[in-house]
Amino acid sequence: MSKQTLSYQEAFVETTRLLExxxxxxxxxxxxxxxxxxxxxxxxxxxIWGRPIAVVFVRPSRYTYEFMExxxxxxxxxxxxTMGKALAFCGTRSGRDVDKFAECDLTLVPGRExxxxxxxxxxxxxxxxxxxxxxxxxxxxxxxxxxxxxxxGDFHRCYYGEIVACYGSLG
Amino acid sequence: MSKQTLSYQEAFVETTRLLExxxxxxxxxxxxxxxxxxxxxxxxxxxIWGRPIAVVFVRPSRYTYEFMExxxxxxxxxxxxTMGKALAFCGTRSGRDVDKFAECDLTLVPGRExxxxxxxxxxxxxxxxxxxxxxxxxxxxxxxxxxxxxxxGDFHRCYYGEIVACYGSLG
Numbered sequence: 518m519s520k521q522t523l524s525y526q527e528a529f530v531e532t533t534r535l536l537e538x539x540x541x542x543x544x545x546x547x548x549x550x551x552x553x554x555x556x557x558x559x560x561x562x563x564x565i566w567g568r569p570i571a572v573v574f575v576r577p578s579r580y581t582y583e584f585m586e587x588x589x590x591x592x593x594x595x596x597x598x599t600m601g602k603a604l605a606f607c608g609t610r611s612g613r614d615v616d617k618f619a620e621c622d623l624t625l626v627p628g629r630e631x632x633x634x635x636x637x638x639x640x641x642x643x644x645x646x647x648x649x650x651x652x653x654x655x656x657x658x659x660x661x662x663x664x665x666x667x668x669x670g671d672f673h674r675c676y677y678g679e680i681v682a683c684y685g686s687l688g
Numbered sequence: 689m690s691k692q693t694l695s696y697q698e699a700f701v702e703t704t705r706l707l708e709x710x711x712x713x714x715x716x717x718x719x720x721x722x723x724x725x726x727x728x729x730x731x732x733x734x735x736i737w738g739r740p741i742a743v744v745f746v747r748p749s750r751y752t753y754e755f756m757e758x759x760x761x762x763x764x765x766x767x768x769x770t771m772g773k774a775l776a777f778c779g780t781r782s783g784r785d786v787d788k789f790a791e792c793d794l795t796l797v798p799g800r801e802x803x804x805x806x807x808x809x810x811x812x813x814x815x816x817x818x819x820x821x822x823x824x825x826x827x828x829x830x831x832x833x834x835x836x837x838x839x840x841g842d843f844h845r846c847y848y849g850e851i852v853a854c855y856g857s858l859g
Contacts, residue, residue, distance in 0.1 A: 529700045529733075536735050561734030561743055562700075564707050566833050572732055572743070648830040651822055651846075659819040662737050675822075 520642065520684040525562055525569045528641050528683055532595050536560060539601040540608060542594040542623075543573055545584030546633045552625060554617055554636070555581040556608030560593060562680075569680040571645050574673040580612045585676055589647035590631035594639035595685070630681045641685035645678025691813065691855040696733055696740045699812050699854055703766050707731060710772040711779060713765040713794075714744055716755030717804045723796060725788055725807070726752040727779030731764060733851075740851040742816050745844035751783045756847055760818035761802035765810035766856070801852040812856035816849025 535541055540556040547553070561572045571593060575582050585591060596604060603621035610617065618625060624637035628644050635642040653672040655663070706712055711727040718724075732743045742764060746753050756762060767775060774792035781788065789796060795808035799815050806813040824843040826834070 526701045526704050530697045533697050533734060558738070559734070559736045561732035561736065561741060563704060563730070563732030563743075565730045565732065565745065566837055567729070570732060572734075574736065648833050649824065650828050651825040653820065654822040657821050662819050666737055 520686060523641065523683045523685055523687070525571070525643070525680050525683050527687065528643075528685065529562055531687055532560075532562070532641055535595050535598070539596070539598075539604040542596060542604070542607060542636060542639070543575070543581060544592045544594060544633050544635065545581055545588065547584050547587045551584075552618070552634055553581050553584045553612040554594075554607055554623070555579060555612070556604050557593070565677065566648070568648075570648075571643050571678050571680050573676050573678070575676065576671045576673055578671050582674070585647075585674075588632055590628070590633050591645050591647065591676065591678055592628060592631070592633045592635045593643040593645065594636040595641035596636070596638060597640045600638065628682075629684075639685065640688065642683070643680050644682040646681050647676055647678050649677040651675055691857060694812065694854045694856055694858070696742070696814070696851050696854050698858065699814075699856065700733055702858055703731075703733070703812055706766050706769070710767070710769075710775040713767065713775070713778060713807060713810070714746070714752060715763045715765060715804050715806065716752055716759065718755050718758045722755075723789070723805055724752050724755045724783040725765075725778055725794070726750060726783070727775050728764070736848065737819070739819075741819075742814050742849050742851050744847050744849070746847065747842045747844055749842050753845070756818075756845075759803055761799070761804050762816050762818065762847065762849060763799060763802070763804045763806045764814040764816065765807040766812035767807070767809060768811045771809065799853075800855075810856065811859065813854070814851050815853040817852050818847055818849050820848040821845055
């Protein structure tokens, strides 16, 4: 798939449409070069510190967490509508137990600007360099959110990545 | 100005274009009904907890901070290009010293869904109900960000608002 440079603005409608539906894939890389991916349905995009920023959310219990902590960059890979099955698989299985890329016929390609690879089959890729992380504050969460999403604790860590490259095909 | 319901997706390009330029106005309301506004240049938008979310950033030293803490809702008011002067004024003066709305000929109108008013002259309004706040973690900030934006501390508090109404005119 031929991928052209996109602004984070023009990619937003398609990205959030898919996030709200089947999700997208968040890739991280470990010191030993291993790559993991997980399906995400949440992210925000905009401007902070005068830079284009994407924020993603990862629970410490997830296998992806150790990849996010190991290397300060990540990719968000928005897959086309036809790949809902891969997203469902990557959202329900752990990379601890299975090679998600092999199982789902997903092809890793080197990042253009960062260490974390992207996914060739993605329609939109965001390469992000982590500038910050903080944690949700359990004491200030709206009760309806806390009850629905955190019955056992395991509050998300928020990773703020500068979008250093965004490319794809909006179709 | 006649304002129509917008999705947060379709409002994103115009909102971030203006945030990156002259900014937008963040309104909050206090228990006594007083309203304050400040110019913001940073915000993110997307989906968290299955809901449309806007995140804004306020330093505890700002007068607006006590309004954000007092009432768990806020409005983001995107002004048209012609109102750069009002944005510059509201970004350099404090509501402790001056009535920004009167000085800038800005008209407050009641929120449709929340207690915080919006600004009649805005081209896009987001009404947000605060679901969460957390604070930047000084220890995990990229050094370049920390040196540029936090030489004296005063790290931002992040307010996560569910977008309960979005309306305006995209021109």
